[in-house]
Every structure is written in C-alpha cells, then in structure tokens.
Amino acid sequence: MSKSEQLSDSEKEVVAVTKHGQATIPKRFRDKLGIDAPGKVLFRETDDGTVIVEHVRSPSEMRGFATRSDARTDTPATELLRKKREQDRDEREAQFSSENE
Secondary structure (H helix, E strand, C coil), X not given: CCCEEECCCCCCEEECECCCCCECCCHHHHHHHCCCCCCEEEEEECCXXXXXXXXXXXXXXXXXXXXXXXXXXXXXXXXXXXXXXXXXXXXXXXXXXXXXX
C-alpha cells in the first residue's frame, strides 16, 4: 500500500505514484465512490481542465438495470425515436430561424 499524506483539507490526500504509474486510491475515496478491488475507474477531464474520477460499474452491478422500476418505460422505442427526431427538428428550425432574423 502506498504511503499517503493527509492535508488540512479533508477532501484532499497526496498519494505516491510508482514508476509504473500506479497509485493507491485512499480507502475513504474508494468507499465514497463504491469502488471494490478489483475494479475500474474512469478518469475524465472537463472543459476547464478539472480531472474527475468516477466508478465504472461492472457487468454484474449493471445486471437487472433495465428491469428496475425507475428504468422501465411502456413507450415503444419507435415512438421514443420519433419524439426525439421531432424535438431535434424543432430545435434546428428554431436555431435557423433565429440566425436568419
């Protein structure tokens, strides 16, 4: 396990990086993100240069996702696509009409 140095800010922690680019994610951050070993994380950079670390769910964690009540829909996919196309068309038309004024 890498040695870490606590900073005064409770949301920061310095960890060592090995010559192979490996770093240990501190336990409190693993717990906060729900990361179990072995596991995966996603490093994402925002437009302003901030780097965000996110937990990547395993296939077993995703199992049954579509059957959960908050993920269900009684609307057929074709109708959802039709509504999305109409919405996109309306947005394009509004954009072009405001540019031509």
